[in-house]
Amino acid sequence: MYWNENYECMPREKLQEVQLERLKRMVNRIYHDVPFYRNKFQEIDLMPEDIKSLEDLQQLPFTTKVDLRDNYPYGLFTVPLKQIVRIHASSGTTGKPTVVGYTRNDIAMWSELMARCLVATGSGHDSVIQNAYGYGLFTGGLGVHYGAERLGASIIPISGGNTAKQIMIMQDFGSTTLTCTPSYAIYLADALKEMGIDPESLALKMGIFGAEPWSENIRKEIEKKLKIKAYDIYGLSEIMGPGVAIECECQDGLHVWEDHFIPEIIDPVTLKVLPYGEQGELVITTITKEGIPILRYRTRDITTIKAEPCGCGRTHLRINRLQGRTDDMLIIRGVNVFPTQIESVLLEIGELEPHYQLVVRRDGSLDTLEIKVELSDGLFSDRISNLENLEKRIRERIHSTIGVSSKVSLVEPKSLPRSEGKSQRVVDLRKI
Ligand code: DLL
Numbered sequence: 193m194y195w196n197e198n199y200e201c202m203p204r205e206k207l208q209e210v211q212l213e214r215l216k217r218m219v220n221r222i223y224h225d226v227p228f229y230r231n232k233f234q235e236i237d238l239m240p241e242d243i244k245s246l247e248d249l250q251q252l253p254f255t256t257k258v259d260l261r262d263n264y265p266y267g268l269f270t271v272p273l274k275q276i277v278r279i280h281a282s283s284g285t286t287g288k289p290t291v292v293g294y295t296r297n298d299i300a301m302w303s304e305l306m307a308r309c310l311v312a313t314g315s316g317h318d319s320v321i322q323n324a325y326g327y328g329l330f331t332g333g334l335g336v337h338y339g340a341e342r343l344g345a346s347i348i349p350i351s352g353g354n355t356a357k358q359i360m361i362m363q364d365f366g367s368t369t370l371t372c373t374p375s376y377a378i379y380l381a382d383a384l385k386e387m388g389i390d391p392e393s394l395a396l397k398m399g400i401f402g403a404e405p406w407s408e409n410i411r412k413e414i415e416k417k418l419k420i421k422a423y424d425i426y427g428l429s430e431i432m433g434p435g436v437a438i439e440c441e442c443q444d445g446l447h448v449w450e451d452h453f454i455p456e457i458i459d460p461v462t463l464k465v466l467p468y469g470e471q472g473e474l475v476i477t478t479i480t481k482e483g484i485p486i487l488r489y490r491t492r493d494i495t496t497i498k499a500e501p502c503g504c505g506r507t508h509l510r511i512n513r514l515q516g517r518t519d520d521m522l523i524i525r526g527v528n529v530f531p532t533q534i535e536s537v538l539l540e541i542g543e544l545e546p547h548y549q550l551v552v553r554r555d556g557s558l559d560t561l562e563i564k565v566e567l568s569d570g571l572f573s574d575r576i577s578n579l580e581n582l583e584k585r586i587r588e589r590i591h592s593t594i595g596v597s598s599k600v601s602l603v604e605p606k607s608l609p610r611s612e613g614k615s616q617r618v619v620d621l622r623k624i
Pocket residue numbers: 282325330331332333401402403404405406424425426427428429430433434435491493514516517
């Protein structure tokens with residue numbers, strides 16, 4: 193099932209024609225309307241007319257989160273504020289948030305793309321979507337909301353948190369679809385269990401999860417605990433919000449809506465574009481956005497582009513499940529590690545809860561990694577020798593699969609922080 197078959201299944205040659213025409217228009221606009229971009233073009237002696245093919249995109253400058261901050265709040269907008277109908281912002285870990293603005297057309301476009309995403313996962317008019325992404329400056333809540341309304345599904349705008357109420361609504365309103373972060377889905381699953389509610393007694397069939405990195409093993413865990421099918425959705429506020437890319441029912445990568453976004457993968461060190469199939473940093477150019485078009489945005493998200501045709505019939509390129517963000521990558525004694533890799537190993541061991549925390553310290557000139565992982569209620573009362581044995585097995589498994597040595601600490605059930613939105617898995621004590 194498609195929402196917009198004409199575009200979603202457009203032959204690639206035609207799609208590339210559409211992209212080139214839109215890219216030229218976009219470049220022309222930002223050159224004339226945004227001093228920041230005009231200066232960048234002038235620095236490298238480039239004019240909008242120099243963009244003659246899609247390959248020419250590679251000559252254009254990148255945009256980073258720092259550029260958005262430097263132009264805080266509205267410096268990169270291409271239209272006057274009176275044409276902006278919505279403002280979102282993403283809170284950074286430090287300082288001011290990054291601010292994005294949407295024209296009426298941008299909101300319509302975002303709704304259309306989110307509707308495409310919902311249909312790609314098998315949702316339709318009959319879906320009752322319990323939207324537990326946060327409403328507010330975060331794009332998750334309103335992004336999914338508008339897409340669901342555009343599609344004609346029934347949306348329940350409950351927002352994040354208030355777990356007891358979430359469960360009551362899930363039971364009473366017959367929610368078929370849950371939308372929230374994967375960590376909150378686990379939280380809800382645990383709460384259901386505690387309340388003695390069998391997930392099979394609910395109408396819930398599927399969930400659309402994103403906004404934070406999650407491993408394939410967490411997907412399995414969610415599917416098992418909630419008895420649903422779990423789909424991965426990707427997006428970021430600088431580019432639009434949720435719905436930049438989505439898994440279809442084949443679940444073999446996430447389609448990027450290429451009639452609106454051009455994805456590239458670069459080597460984050462040399463900044464050179466990498467061929468399809470190679471892992472690197474995802475860079476995205478928006479080609480239709482009006483409020484704040486963004487040229488070659490360095491997402492800091494690590495993935496690969498899959499160019500092979502997909503069984504669903506959509507022709508748009510796919511990205512693989514996001515490995516994590518370059519900012520979250522730990523370098524433990526020279527080995528690069530993403531939290532999702534550790535998560536994956538922990539869950540493979542099978543006896544642990546999907547709640548963990550990584551603590552990184554500096555011991556002299558060496559970085560050390562402590563993995564705190566929660567025991568299930570059953571294991572907690574186990575004999576000390578058995579627990580020591582389990583710790584040792586985890587340590588060895590992490591070492592043999594990822595190549596880093598670590599300290600493993602098994603902690604009491606429910607002792608690690610839970611998240612109603614994006615989870616914070618890493619505590620980096622090196623910076624203090
Ligand atoms: O998280 C938008 C969103 C809302 C996406 C709801 C999906 C669902 P930001 O707050 O700007 O926007 O954060 C964007 O979150 O650069 C990634 O690092 C991470 N992220 C988003 N989706 C995924 C995903 C929203 N499916 C940042 N897998 C991005 C891994 C994800 N990481």
